[in-house]
Amino acid sequence: MPATGVDRILVTPERINAAASELNLFERPAGGERAILIHLDQGETNPEDALDELESLALSAGAEVVARLVSKRARPDPRSYVGRGRVEEIQVMVSSGLADLVLVNHALSPSQERNLEGVVGCRVLDRTELILDIFAQRARSHEGKLQVELAQLRHVASRLVRGWSHLERQKGGIGGRGPGETQLEMDRRMLGVRIRQLEKRLVKVQRQREQGRQARRKRGVPTVSLVGYTNAGKSTLFNRLTQASVYADDRLFATLDTTLRRLSLEGRDSVVLADTVGFIRELPHQLVAAFRSTLEEAAESQLLLHVIDATDPQRDESIAEVEQVLADIDASDLPRLRVYNKVDLTGRGPRVFVDAETGVREVWLSAHSGDGVELLLAELHRLLGRERVHGTIRLRPDEGRLRSRLFEYGKVLGEEAGECGELLLEVDIRRMDLERLCDTEDLTRRVEPVRA
8 A cells, every 4th residue: 555644554454354354463473573663753853764773673673564653743642652543543453463562663651651552452662672672682692691681670670560560559468468568669679689680790791801901901902893883784894804703684783792803904913803782873771881891892992993884874863873872981082984884885986085074084895795895904004003103222232121022012123233232123113012111111212213
């Protein structure tokens, strides 16, 4: 049926009638839960683009989208968010057996969610709960599972009354008298205990991550983190650069767990490349808080590779969302390089471009085909090379220990003996290590840079 007005129903009236007679509302279909998508248009965003993203989230969660609805209102309805007329329409569709799940592209209050469920007769999930469900499906590592469970419990704690209305009474009867504590209060207390347990476990994981970062800093190994909007191709690019086998798929939040691999750059020491979780519009604050220890891997990096989908018509909005999350984790001041991926789908070739307004350098490439990856590697070498010094250092004959430290810290490219027994070493060393040696070994006047 063609789209009319602001609604676009993906099924016909004949299908509704057939579903009413053939399907049972309480049976779960083999193809996944049938979902109705709802977006409230308040004139801020393009409703079709917003529904497209919600549909991608629904498909990632395993749902089958049967209808897309848009309600145009100046402000949300305080009782049902979308308005009484729209709720009645949804109730008819659900009671006919067309759908068994309603997904709302906004954050609902606990009362709005309960009101909607009471009228339409099926489960109602808002955007936050949908994203939490996807994260729960995709978490693979121990840390990822802890983070997702913590985010879910924090969300559930705010709406525990849902589904427990029959227990909103004092305990009574034989064995139930005494403290007079309600069942809800007991559940809230148990949730609080579990949340504190998870927070303590994540603190330990965070300490372990920090120990790993300290060890890398001590060895002088810089970290480069891939960040970007979900489904921009970060994991594909990560696999292309490191020859790894991180799971990558054309769907939102295909991977959640941060992965670290060593990347060798020509003419310099190796770096550590980190693949991080993708960002999205209105990323639930529970997830930002729970994944803070993971996102700190990006915040502690020496360079951020901001991967952008070059084919995304809303890429400017996506860039703004990523920048907002980076600001939330105190990583907005880190140097970054924008990497526009999927250039093979745009009809244009790979290239390096400098934004005249911001001065940010951009690399356009295709992680899938590998075209332009060599341009990215060259940019990485150039940007990270600023942290190194190539020069010569004169050492006295009795400074064997200092000579050993130079071999430890940097690459000694050449060594010559002078007439008076002094040594002339040509080194390539990290600027930070050279400054440390200058402070402790009085090298300031003996360094003759070849190039910086």
